[in-house]
Amino acid sequence: MPLLDIKNISIQFGGLSAVDNFSMSIGENDIYGLIGPNGAGKTTVFNMLTGVYSPDSGTIMFDGKSIAGMKPYDITRMRIARTFQNIRLMKNLSVLDNVKISFVSQTDYGLATSIFRLPAYFRQEKDTEKKSMALLKVFNLDGKKDEKAANLPYGEQRRLEIARALATNPKLLLLDEPAAGMNPQETQELTELIRWIREKFHIAILLIEHDMRLVMGVCEKIIVLDYGKIIAEGTPKEIQSNPKVIEAYLGEEAPHA
Amino acid sequence: MTFVEFLQQLINGLSLGSVYALIALGYTMVYGIIGLINFAHCDIYMVGAYIGFFAATSLHLPFIPTLILAMAGAGIVGVLVERIAYRPLRKASNISLLITAMGVSLLLENGFNCIFGGDPRSYPHNILKQTNIELGPVHTDSLHLIILTTSLVLMVLLQIIIYRTKIGKAMRATSADKDAAALMGINVNATISATFAIGSALAGAAGVLVGILYNSIDPYMGIQPGIKAFTAAVFGGIGLIPGAFLGGLILGVIETFVTAWYSPLAGAIGFIILIIILIIKPSGLLGKKVSEKV
Amino acid sequence: MMKTYVKKLVAFLAASAVVFVVFSLLLSNGVINAYYKQIIMTVCINIILALSANLIINFTGQLTLGHSAFMAIGAYAAAAIYRVGLPFFFSLIFGSLVAALFGFLIGLPTLRLKGDYLAITTMGFCQIIVVVLQNIPQFGGAQGMTGIPADTTFAWVFFSMIITIIVLYHVVNSRQGRAMISVREDEIAAEAMGINTTHYKVMAFTLGAFFAGLAGGLYAFLMMFIEPTQFNYFKSMDLVIYVVLGGSGNFAGCIASTGILTLLPEVLRFLGNYRMVVYPLLLIIIMIMRAKNIRLSRLAGIFRRTGKEGDNNAAA
Numbered sequence: 001m002p003l004l005d006i007k008n009i010s011i012q013f014g015g016l017s018a019v020d021n022f023s024m025s026i027g028e029n030d031i032y033g034l035i036g037p038n039g040a041g042k043t044t045v046f047n048m049l050t051g052v053y054s055p056d057s058g059t060i061m062f063d064g065k066s067i068a069g070m071k072p073y074d075i076t077r078m079r080i081a082r083t084f085q086n087i088r089l090m091k092n093l094s095v096l097d098n099v100k101i102s103f104v105s106q107t108d109y110g111l112a113t114s115i116f117r118l119p120a121y122f123r124q125e126k127d128t129e130k131k132s133m134a135l136l137k138v139f140n141l142d143g144k145k146d147e148k149a150a151n152l153p154y155g156e157q158r159r160l161e162i163a164r165a166l167a168t169n170p171k172l173l174l175l176d177e178p179a180a181g182m183n184p185q186e187t188q189e190l191t192e193l194i195r196w197i198r199e200k201f202h203i204a205i206l207l208i209e210h211d212m213r214l215v216m217g218v219c220e221k222i223i224v225l226d227y228g229k230i231i232a233e234g235t236p237k238e239i240q241s242n243p244k245v246i247e248a249y250l251g252e253e254a255p256h257a
Numbered sequence: 258m259t260f261v262e263f264l265q266q267l268i269n270g271l272s273l274g275s276v277y278a279l280i281a282l283g284y285t286m287v288y289g290i291i292g293l294i295n296f297a298h299c300d301i302y303m304v305g306a307y308i309g310f311f312a313a314t315s316l317h318l319p320f321i322p323t324l325i326l327a328m329a330g331a332g333i334v335g336v337l338v339e340r341i342a343y344r345p346l347r348k349a350s351n352i353s354l355l356i357t358a359m360g361v362s363l364l365l366e367n368g369f370n371c372i373f374g375g376d377p378r379s380y381p382h383n384i385l386k387q388t389n390i391e392l393g394p395v396h397t398d399s400l401h402l403i404i405l406t407t408s409l410v411l412m413v414l415l416q417i418i419i420y421r422t423k424i425g426k427a428m429r430a431t432s433a434d435k436d437a438a439a440l441m442g443i444n445v446n447a448t449i450s451a452t453f454a455i456g457s458a459l460a461g462a463a464g465v466l467v468g469i470l471y472n473s474i475d476p477y478m479g480i481q482p483g484i485k486a487f488t489a490a491v492f493g494g495i496g497l498i499p500g501a502f503l504g505g506l507i508l509g510v511i512e513t514f515v516t517a518w519y520s521p522l523a524g525a526i527g528f529i530i531l532i533i534i535l536i537i538k539p540s541g542l543l544g545k546k547v548s549e550k551v
Numbered sequence: 552m553m554k555t556y557v558k559k560l561v562a563f564l565a566a567s568a569v570v571f572v573v574f575s576l577l578l579s580n581g582v583i584n585a586y587y588k589q590i591i592m593t594v595c596i597n598i599i600l601a602l603s604a605n606l607i608i609n610f611t612g613q614l615t616l617g618h619s620a621f622m623a624i625g626a627y628a629a630a631a632i633y634r635v636g637l638p639f640f641f642s643l644i645f646g647s648l649v650a651a652l653f654g655f656l657i658g659l660p661t662l663r664l665k666g667d668y669l670a671i672t673t674m675g676f677c678q679i680i681v682v683v684l685q686n687i688p689q690f691g692g693a694q695g696m697t698g699i700p701a702d703t704t705f706a707w708v709f710f711s712m713i714i715t716i717i718v719l720y721h722v723v724n725s726r727q728g729r730a731m732i733s734v735r736e737d738e739i740a741a742e743a744m745g746i747n748t749t750h751y752k753v754m755a756f757t758l759g760a761f762f763a764g765l766a767g768g769l770y771a772f773l774m775m776f777i778e779p780t781q782f783n784y785f786k787s788m789d790l791v792i793y794v795v796l797g798g799s800g801n802f803a804g805c806i807a808s809t810g811i812l813t814l815l816p817e818v819l820r821f822l823g824n825y826r827m828v829v830y831p832l833l834l835i836i837i838m839i840m841r842a843k844n845i846r847l848s849r850l851a852g853i854f855r856r857t858g859k860e861g862d863n864n865a866a867a
Binding site (some may be wrong): 002050051052070071073076077078081082084088089090091092100101102103104105106107109111114115117121122124125126128129133164165167168 | 553556718721722725726727728729730732733736737739740741742743744745746747748754846
Binding site for chain 3 (some may be wrong): 292294320342345346348349351353355356357359360361362363364367368370371401418484487488491495521522524525528529531532535536539
């Protein structure tokens with residue numbers, strides 16, 4: 001049984017069909033890509049997967065359970081994590097604090113324990129600190145742990161967002177345009193990082209991306225959306241030579257004079 | 258309650274409601290254009306009432322010139338407040354602006370209290386002929402009808418300004434998207450000043466009308482009507498002019514009927530309705546739901 | 552980690568003990584007369600109030616313009632249950648618990664609203680409470696409740712303030728506090744990281760209401776007389792001003808600004824009626840200076856400096 005099984009989800013906004021009959025399944029260790037021109041509905045699919053929107057129809061099964069319409073924080077507890085297209089870091093907080101936020105749902109000491117500073121508080125806080133620092137180290141951000149997130153260079157902010165998402169211990173990681181704004185060198189590093197994350201954390205990854213180097217370099221299967229509908233799916237090689245895909249991105253060939 | 262009594266209360270309610278609507282319009286216009294809940298707006302209403310008072314008693318002006326002078330004066334005060342206290346905080350957080358507005362409110366209330374004293378003043382009795390009018394079986398006061406008529410005229414004028422003039426277009430554009438409006442060549446600062454001027458003028462008119470109807474003005478007179486007008490604006494849909502209009506009228510009518518039926522509830526009924534509406538339909542009666550793009 | 556915590560706690564308690572002893576001596580020797588004694592106790596009560604509002608407004612980012620309603624509920628509940636025979640201490644606890652209950656009940660539906668809508672709803676709720684209290688004859692109605700004994704002493708007020716500081720500090724520097732801060736920073740991101748934002752908003756609201764109720768109870772037994780309009784939205788606005796001027800979340804800043812702003816009208820008393828004009832004028836000037844980042848006076852500098860530190864110290 002696949003880890004994530006989406007069957008025929010659709011959603012409309014005010015009469016406009018944003019996503020129409022979308023289906024997809026991902027296995028436990030797959031890296032898939034979701035591409036398509038701007039406005040094709042890719043982030044809307046992510047938003048339905050993560051509970052920001054509820055699909056009008058269709059089902060989403062994750063790890064054997066139906067998650068369509070669940071609240072975002074419950075979906076995170078089901079172990080799906082995401083990053084955002086516009087990087088939603090907590091800009092005024094430190095790098096370390098940004099990661100520690102993810103551990104709130106991974107710890108369970110109650111309000112009374114906090115107020116009376118019972119042993120569980122110290123134990124779990126120490127654990128949170130240790131795990132957060134370990135994660136930061138892995139992403140080479142431990143040196144900047146007290147730096148305000150807003151002060152990080154763009155590439156590091158993206159890394160921090162990924163680190164924060166991984167801190168929630170997901171089985172599936174959704175990356176929304178992780179290479180946006182990166183130069184070729186950074187994109188290459190990101191490609192290796194994504195492969196490495198899949199190995200080290202044993203997770204499945206679904207990414208939305210426009211940068212074709214990254215997509216072709218790291219995805220095992222690619223699904224192409226245009227105007228909310230799937231127009232092609234297959235391996236990178238198949239997609240590259242698919243005329244429908246080329247047409248969607250570049251338009252039809254102009255008639256010869 | 259007989260049908261005749263019902264009609265009488267309805268007229269009273271509509272006239273009270275039209276006053277609330279005049280004040281509510283100022284709240285909604287300012288909120289629509291700079292996102293501020295202008296806590297000082299109810300005090301501009303009070304300032305209008307006082308300007309009218311001096312026009313009527315010291316200058317012995319009749320009703321319409323008094324009204325116009327009060328509106329102009331209130332408009333000027335509104336623009337000054339915006340220029341001096343709010344514009345420097347245009348880029349500041351919402352809450353800072355809110356606190357500054359509270360400060361201006363206190364300043365106006367206590368300032369007028371210090372200068373003119375806290376004793377209520379009265380408009381001269383003969384400023385408007387108070388006669389009993391009979392519309393069929395219904396007895397009402399000419400004052401109520403004059404208030405209703407004046408308010409309606411002002412609101413029609415407002416509609417004309419908003420939808421038929423260049424400045425009105427600029428106001429609508431700036432409300433929708435300040436930055437885009439600036440890029441289209443609209444003088445955003447002037448537009449915002451105009452919004453304050455018009456909203457304040459309407460509040461000033463309300464002040465004069467209430468001053469004449471209830472025959473008493475004091476520095477703190479704006480507080481109660483202010484909260485009510487504001488809740489009316491929100492419950493009609495904050496930022497929407499028809500919403501303020503509708504909200505004000507409905508609130509005035511409901512409050513009048515509740516006062517007649519069970520007066521202890523009258524002070525709170527506006528809020529109770531507001532809270533119910535906000536929980537059921539947060540964007541207000543006429544508002545549209547705007548969701549944040551993720 | 553536990554060691555540094557214990558050290559900090561002991562240091563804080565020791566410093567508090569010293570302050571307490573010093574003030575108690577000054578009070579019992581009559582160096583500080585009854586008039587200033589009341590002012591000092593009011594400052595302590597306002598600090599409890601401000602810190603409770605601080606949790607909601609600065610830490611969780613929810614603008615509440617109706618916090619004084621919980622003070623009212625605490626005051627009336629404590630005074631009422633005392634009349635029925637409960638001793639002072641338990642009356643205070645009862646008042647706080649009733650206020651907390653209301654905080655929970657009101658928080659649940661209204662905290663779904665955002666920003667300005669939440670502000671207006673809380674303001675409306677505050678006015679409703681005032682009107683309701685004015686219409687309960689058993690509580691004295693609009694005339695208020697008299698005959699409340701002067702059971703609030705400096706010791707009670709100071710002790711309550713210290714407990715409030717410790718408890719709220721503990722909450723803020725914990726995973727619950729972290730969740731609240733994440734709600735303030737970015738609700739959507741917080742939910743994506745697994746945080747049930749409504750749960751923590753209601754938690755902050757309830758805790759804030761509890762301590763506001765405590766402050767209300769202490770206030771009732773200090774003033775010996777309470778009436779509904781003492782707790783109207785003007786009081787809520789005062790709290791917002793204390794809290795915002797104290798800087799974003801910093802405890803020390805909040806305490807300092809509350810102290811200063813409570814004392815300011817007293818200090819300005821020599822201006823007679825004009826102090827009520829000078830006070831808002833100063834407020835406006837401070838807000839404008841703050842927005843323009845002007846450090847014209849040490850006063851503005853204190854507010855801004857503590858504000859900046861607060862941003863760094865806000866999370867554990």
